[in-house]
Amino acid sequence: MTRQLLALLAIAAMGIAVGGMACIDTINEFDNADEGYGAT
Amino acid sequence: MEHGPSRAGWGEPISPRHALAGVLLVVAAVYLPTLGFPLVYDDGWVLSSNGFIRHVGDLPLLFSRRAVQANVPDAFRPTLVVFDTLAYGLLGLRPVFHHAVSVGLHLAVCLSFAHYLEKLGAPLALRLGTVGIFGVMAVHAEAVAVISFREDLLAAWLGLLALNLAQRCADGQVGASWLVVVVALCALASGAKMSVATLPWVWIVARRYGPWRRVPPVHDRSLLVAGALVCGVALAVGHRCYLYGGLSPYGESAHVLSNTVGLAPVLARSVQIHLTYLQQLVVPFRLSPEYVDRAAGWAEVATWLAASSLGLLFAYGVFCLRSDRRRLTGFSVVAAFILALPTSNLFPLPNMQADRFLYLSSAPVALGLAAAALHAGRWVARGRSYSGWIVAPLVGFGVVQGAVAYATAATYANNATLWQVASRRAPLSARARAMVGIQRIIATGDREILDAKVTALARADCRRARQLDPQEELAHICLGRVAIAQRRWSVAHGHYEQALRRTPRRTDLVLGSLTQLSLDLPSDDPRDRYTLAAEYASRGMREYPYSADMLAAAARAFHRTGHPYTALVLYRGARSMRPERWETVAAAVELMLDLGHIPTAQRTFWEQRDVLRSAPDSRYRAIAARLRHAQDFSSDSVIEPLLVPGVFPP
Numbered sequence: 001m002t003r004q005l006l007a008l009l010a011i012a013a014m015g016i017a018v019g020g021m022a023c024i025d026t027i028n029e030f031d032n033a034d035e036g037y038g039a040t
Numbered sequence: 041m042e043h044g045p046s047r048a049g050w051g052e053p054i055s056p057r058h059a060l061a062g063v064l065l066v067v068a069a070v071y072l073p074t075l076g077f078p079l080v081y082d083d084g085w086v087l088s089s090n091g092f093i094r095h096v097g098d099l100p101l102l103f104s105r106r107a108v109q110a111n112v113p114d115a116f117r118p119t120l121v122v123f124d125t126l127a128y129g130l131l132g133l134r135p136v137f138h139h140a141v142s143v144g145l146h147l148a149v150c151l152s153f154a155h156y157l158e159k160l161g162a163p164l165a166l167r168l169g170t171v172g173i174f175g176v177m178a179v180h181a182e183a184v185a186v187i188s189f190r191e192d193l194l195a196a197w198l199g200l201l202a203l204n205l206a207q208r209c210a211d212g213q214v215g216a217s218w219l220v221v222v223v224a225l226c227a228l229a230s231g232a233k234m235s236v237a238t239l240p241w242v243w244i245v246a247r248r249y250g251p252w253r254r255v256p257p258v259h260d261r262s263l264l265v266a267g268a269l270v271c272g273v274a275l276a277v278g279h280r281c282y283l284y285g286g287l288s289p290y291g292e293s294a295h296v297l298s299n300t301v302g303l304a305p306v307l308a309r310s311v312q313i314h315l316t317y318l319q320q321l322v323v324p325f326r327l328s329p330e331y332v333d334r335a336a337g338w339a340e341v342a343t344w345l346a347a348s349s350l351g352l353l354f355a356y357g358v359f360c361l362r363s364d365r366r367r368l369t370g371f372s373v374v375a376a377f378i379l380a381l382p383t384s385n386l387f388p389l390p391n392m393q394a395d396r397f398l399y400l401s402s403a404p405v406a407l408g409l410a411a412a413a414l415h416a417g418r419w420v421a422r423g424r425s426y427s428g429w430i431v432a433p434l435v436g437f438g439v440v441q442g443a444v445a446y447a448t449a450a451t452y453a454n455n456a457t458l459w460q461v462a463s464r465r466a467p468l469s470a471r472a473r474a475m476v477g478i479q480r481i482i483a484t485g486d487r488e489i490l491d492a493k494v495t496a497l498a499r500a501d502c503r504r505a506r507q508l509d510p511q512e513e514l515a516h517i518c519l520g521r522v523a524i525a526q527r528r529w530s531v532a533h534g535h536y537e538q539a540l541r542r543t544p545r546r547t548d549l550v551l552g553s554l555t556q557l558s559l560d561l562p563s564d565d566p567r568d569r570y571t572l573a574a575e576y577a578s579r580g581m582r583e584y585p586y587s588a589d590m591l592a593a594a595a596r597a598f599h600r601t602g603h604p605y606t607a608l609v610l611y612r613g614a615r616s617m618r619p620e621r622w623e624t625v626a627a628a629v630e631l632m633l634d635l636g637h638i639p640t641a642q643r644t645f646w647e648q649r650d651v652l653r654s655a656p657d658s659r660y661r662a663i664a665a666r667l668r669h670a671q672d673f674s675s676d677s678v679i680e681p682l683l684v685p686g687v688f689p690p
Contacts (some may be wrong), residue, residue, distance in 0.1 A: 002058050004428070008435065009062045013069050015439040016176065020070075020446025025461055 091617025112276030151202035161252030176442035178324035198229035226272020305335030315483035330462035372408030470509035477501030529560035533582035551580035552593030588618030
């Protein structure tokens, strides 16, 4: 049973990873600077 | 949790602990990529340039009004400030560790939620399903992926710990003396973020209308425990009222829309927002790092539709609470409404809408959705030989939520991506557009002169931002930065002054820039410029004594105007506020070279070489070359740097 659950969770994780990568909004990056004014 | 094996719904025994651990692993996997993200959004204000978290001895200041006067970031959230101080003290400023803390906090919230559901009597399958759905919900991406929004996670975790202990106290499983801890946990949770202030009412509703039958305790202390929970919130509210003379830390700020248009139009819009929230929770699309605040009318069709939908939903929830068969639905609906109250814009907020506001209020929604998915699963599995079909809708829903969460978290991969996505999703946001312009300039790095294309694009962004909202200070900061890049000092000074007029909050960077720019203004008498710079520096240091960037700007100004020893003291102060800032160290080395203290400059360079390596290559090489050149003309022996202390004593 534990094995079945683990298999199910592994499939779910893979589904999330594949779906997530497909959904990512592609943006051309300027840079990865950490400087920023806040929003709140 | 149960200690023995249980049945999850498809036949065979399962260990609750192993099953929960497995679910938490999947939740952690969704946010694993965030460990590689840098500091973004408010992280600079809260962590990088926040000198307060580097001065542990000043923490008692959080309990006095001086914290507000000194503009300590998030002074109205003392638990969070203490947590940030501890986190910085233990982990330094490496983003990977702080992101790991955020993911850890999210998992701790999931675990505490699972424990609370168990104490309420929820069956294992529902507990696992609820925690799984809550853990991967797409609306949580912002709260988990942005380090400075861990306030929501911390508050939720402490609040759920308080509820768990409250439940044990009320059932007589622990002594009444633990009520003190309940009060403390609830006060700490509210001190991290007031969004948990209504959590005691969820506990009261669960106690009175719990969805699952429980054995009545021999010594029921419900009333006493409810009092303790409310008392904890009251302590945090009292602290805030003492600091600010009222509930709101934002005062009359123009960033709070209700301060300019009144409460009624804001609430009308808020009703519409809450219907959107419901959609985002159930069908996760149109999530955004930015939303535009605007008022609405109570006569608008959208307001009426939203108000009647939410009103009917709440009435249905209350009705279901009274029915034994539908109590779970009733509890989910009513608890979600209760938890949404603090961020419902009844109380002043500088952002009317944000994904992170849904963090805690999504917990009862996750419970309702998991129950509905399992119910649908039972319908799907009917007549089929394999009972595993029961979890199919739940897993399917979780995969969709998790995939969107994974993709949404990628929005926060860096500031450039974040603000471009924000500008695309909220095209009418002046703030997002101005930030895109600023990011364009930052992206050029250490180039002395921007190329014409970048300048034109950035200026177009800044002007569009100013057109969208003439009162948005970031539009002027953006225009100021473009002017600085073009070395048009007077124009830049004018824009920064405009920005300063438009906001009373977080002006340390503006004051720092004005301090520097004042020295570059054209004037017949340089003393006029010096006086102006000194005025800005003095105001900045008075208003923001914990701002490393402000102190560094003031130090640079004194350095440039021929006050080296004042500059030295300020450089030391700036470094103590933000030891990771290479600009401060480089400027201090240059100051020593200007004074002819070559061994001290060399010693400082050598001691701080790790910090200086963060500087752009050209700058690092220039300082090193200047040191070598100075050494060539120096009469000091080569071992002299070993005998003198550096600028920053250990």
